[in-house]
Amino acid sequence: MSRNHAGIGSRAGAVLAALVVATALGAVAPAAAQTIAVRGGTVHSMAGAPYVGTVVVENGRITEAGPSVAVPQGARVIDASGLHVYPGLFDAGTQLGLTEVGAVDVTNDMSELGEYTPHLQARTAVHPSSEHLPVARSNGITHTLTLPRGGRSGGFPGQGSVLSLDGWTVEEMDIAPSSVMVMDWPTIRTGGRPSWMGGGGERSYDEAREEYERSVAELTQWLDAARSYARSVEGGATIPRDLRLEALARVTGGELPVLARVDAERDIRNVIEFAERQGLRLIIAGASEGYRVADLLAAKGIPVILGPTQSMPRGADRGYDEPYANPGILHAAGVTIAFATFNSSDSRTLPYEAATAIPFGLPREAALRAITVAPAQILGLSDRLGTLEPGRLGNIIVTDGDPLEITTQVRHLVVEGREVSTMDRHRELYERYRARPKN
């Protein structure tokens, strides 16, 4: 297939950069903060039963929400009568802002060189006028955890940042600039083809395991070094500032959770064991074999950011519905789950990753929570995100139906307390070419 193999020279990249700047389609100017009242809609606050009522946002925060809330004087009113009001959707793992055109290398800022760059933060490279942001936003994704990416050979590629998907600058988008430390967990790879493609690798298991062990040892050494560094600094030693160890010390000190993208059962078990030994707060991302360790995850209270549900079973003999059933099994076991697209251009399909699990056992309510409240809880942001309650950030969507259904339209968007247009590059192109005079 084409898109997996697209390669294009840097010349084209330069052209692209010019094009992005010149056209900036869909880059609708963010409005200034204002007082907004979303009035008359069915409010799905995610903190209780739905009600018909009003949500008021002032200075970027929800100040009031309820069935009989009055519209403040001078507030801008969004009439939601007959519509539904939800917290903005949370894509709990993306590259939004970090990439524009996948095949054009110069537009990509996800992966830095080297395995150990824990001091880097995704937000530093976020391009606020990326066309991907309004595209995701217009389908109700109002905030995301955007992540730097490494390989799978062990390392700390940097910190993920939680951002709202609207702002003149990244500073206006910031929710939690340093939200998680990404940890690349090494996997034992005998190389070559995966087993379901007939297997056959370049290395023996012994060789592969040796490399894995080296990688684990390296991770351990970095964490040990961070602890020593922190002790020295606390003890008042005058040592040169080390940005890497300083960043990792926030992990060893328990301030920052690590987020590890692992899928196979063995990797999940290994990373859990490692995190426990190292005293790390762990968030598991991916977890396509999570259902095999559901009880362990539940018992340890380790949250999981799943995704994407719309993916292939992990082997020729696996059931066709393995990825579809995984979220429901984890939920039933009591694991806190969220969904993510781990993508940028596809971020808008987040609700369907959650919904696909519904006919295979995930309750509808849990699916909705997993793209609103649950990611906020997992990332320690539930006092600011995830529900329509006073004090929460004013990230609100107004729809004409259940956001889990494809045919539902997002009618209004409020991001960081500002009403934001649902216009994006795609709708602009659509409207422009739809208006092309008929031949």
Add this chain to the structure above:
Amino acid sequence: MRLSPSGSPSHRRPPRAVPALAAILAALSLPAATSAQEQPTLPTLPPHFAITNARIVPVSGPVLENGTVVVRDGVIQAVGRNVRVPADAWVLDGSGLAVYPGLIDPMGTLGHPAPRGGARAGGPAGGGQGGGASSDAEHSWGPEDRPGTFTWLSAADDLDGGDDRIADWRDAGYTTALSTLPRGNVTGSAALINLAGDRGREMVVTPLPLQRVNLDAYREFPGYPASLLGAFAYLKQLHYDADHYDAAWSAYERDPRGRTRPEYDRALEPLRAPVPLLFPAEGRKEILRALETSRAMGSPVIVYGAQQGYEAVDVLKAGGVPVLVDMDWPRPPRNADPADEPTLAQLRAYEHAPTTPARLAEAGVLFAFWTGGLDDPSDARARVKRAVDAGLPAEAALRALTLDPAGILGVSDRVGSIEAGKIANLVLVRGDLLDPDAPIEQVIVDGRRFPVFHPSAVASRSDRDGMRRERREGGEPGEAPDGREEGEARQGRVDASPAPSGPVVPMVRDRGPYRSDAVTLIRNATVMTVANGTVEGGDVLIRDGKIAAVGRGLDAPRGARVVDATGLTVMPGIIDAHSHLAADAINEGSVNSSAMVRIRDVLDPEDVGMYRALAGGVTTINVLHGSANPIGGQNAVLKLRWGADAADLLFEDAPPGIKFALGENVKRDRDPDRYPSTRMGQQDVIRQAFLDAQAYQREWEAYNALSARARRNTTPPRRDLEMEALAEILRGERLVHAHSYRGDEILQLLRTAEEFGVTIATLQHVLEGYKVADEIAAHGAGASTFSDWWAYKMEAYDAIPHNAALMAERGVLVSINSDSGEEIRHLNQEAAKTIKWGGASPEEAIRFITANPARQLGVADQVGTIEVGRDADLAVFEGDPLSVTSRVRQTYVDGHLYFDVDLDGERRAAIEREKAALLEKHRGTRPATTPVTDGVVTPSVTPSNDTNEEVRP
């Protein structure tokens, strides 16, 4: 120090002076006398000798206890119980010994060892024959370059008597082998050799016109063919070229006056008459391909490999095809990752491969054992024993090592049995040859005897194996068993671990329809007919694979299976106009037009992706060639008859088609450069191809217009598979499916096609189709697009999810496709996106994945709607198919139930049980746990954990 046949004084010496065989053997056993590296010697036998008092197993006839074999000048003179030993013959007392015909290895490269330090990638190394391509071989730009074709080479020439494998094979009882040249698509003619002699000329029994075919030579030779697709197309073209060459030369030789002399082609000379082919094939799909290809080439075929021949006994029997079974039975690799669970297919191969000979013998298919991937031929008898343990009668096993290979190779008049007049190739065994522990005492080749060194006397068998392995692995890189990569050998194919015992684990049915009822009534469903609206509370009657009635309150005919579909929605089976499932190769990108290659040649009916697509309600797919070149290969429209052979997957009356491609995938840098690298050049390639096809058509039209008499005196034009396909496009007989993104390239293609009166059938992807929708509609092309992918490359940056709806609004025939094994699992959701983006109606959205793709593929009279007379291809959803929370409950193809959400669970449980039994039996060498690493326990994921009885994902 050979004795001359006559005149030498010793010739007349009385025979009693010859030391008794037993004594010689006893002497041999003295450890002090030998080392592992040195072959002991025996006095050379005179040309006239007799073996007496032995158990003779002639294979061609009954066993003779206490028999005598008389040999003179390398030929068996007499065999029998009461044969008189001529007075002048030396006598070898064969008491306690059994004499068998020498074993024949009917395939391999003996006499053509790998070059020293051979750095060649993949497979057996070449014979240094000259003419063999190397890594710096010339890039092939088409069949005319005769890529990897060495038909003129003969394995009988330049044999290397110093190939040290020869002694190993002989020690294992082999006296004769077929020597083939290993390299290339068609490697040259083979030679039957005896495994004795220092020089090739002494070894050759006879050159044989057999040509060995390899299907993976494309990996080694640069340029066309660069894939399995090209490999098959090339073989067929080679045959047509040889035919044409023969016709041209025959005409010229009849009367050269006034004719232009045809060009001499050494590659085609040996193919002027059909030659038998040695064709590789492991399992059923490959065997069927081998048969089809050899039929197209008009050549008799011998299949080699065939370890999964147990899947194809009926096919081999019907085809009357002899088989050379690779006895190096597959085994789990050593030192594999314990978490890498083997697939059911792999486990079945481990379990059932050794049953292949028994199954073939039972069916009466002629076969022979080939040592195949064996590194050490002394393992051969152990491998044969596994086949015997799996049910092969001992007598058949013996024949398959001797007389049957001789018969298959057409040389049973000289080798393969102990009969007067045949070559004196004999094996002397202390015991039963088929007992791997019975020592082979002597091997006689062409009347010359070779003692066999018995390591058991000086070292244990495993020590010897160790030494042998060390020699192979350390000293001689590149020397790998035939047809295998060296790394594979290192990873454990030389493992002599004992065969797992226990009863054969039976295969469960893991493919095929769940039910095949002649009459089915689906009752009380929401029936989306697509043709005539939606019927609430509707019934669909299926009879003999067709829709027999649609309506409310239909009566169930006698014997009908009635399906209560209350609350369910029935829609036409989903049709995907762009898929790459079920194909073992996708791109033949070596050339800018690969119109000659066909997806149907490489269909993989075992691709579980088809079943998973059925589970998404899909019943028909258009399997397309990739997008590497402006003119790609021929596509195949399939019905998802999961479990059927490749030929039966083909949608019977679907018009043929071909892939075109534009834009970035075509332009991409290649090494060496391949024209075109711009959209300008892409148009040029397509235009020129059409011009060439016009010329080709004219050439044939002129020929066909000749009178019968004139035609006899005229060489017909060369049949060109590429031009044939292109000419079909010009005639409107072949649909063009053109991969395209940008509006400008779409427009240019339409205009180029219009120059030649061609209508493009579908534009595929067509992400900027909305920009030129009016032009597409006016041209009459269909558009088959994804729902919402964008920004993955530059030409997808203006892609919008409103594309489908907007094109449809402007009058274009639109379908939504997957181009993905994942996306095909929820095309109903992808269709729903056109409602959200662009405002398609629900009815239209359903048409995008049913009636419209059916029209685009030219199969709308059979599928795509629910109407009386249409094929009963149906998807049954739990609720509205356009809801993301609806899933498929059943899928029917031709009225057969191919998916059922409940029966799926039952089948899966059966598969798990079979797997568990097979894993138990074959995972012997797996480590139970993995060690602690840096304080981290790496838990072993043992297969027993893999059966999820509580949770069913």
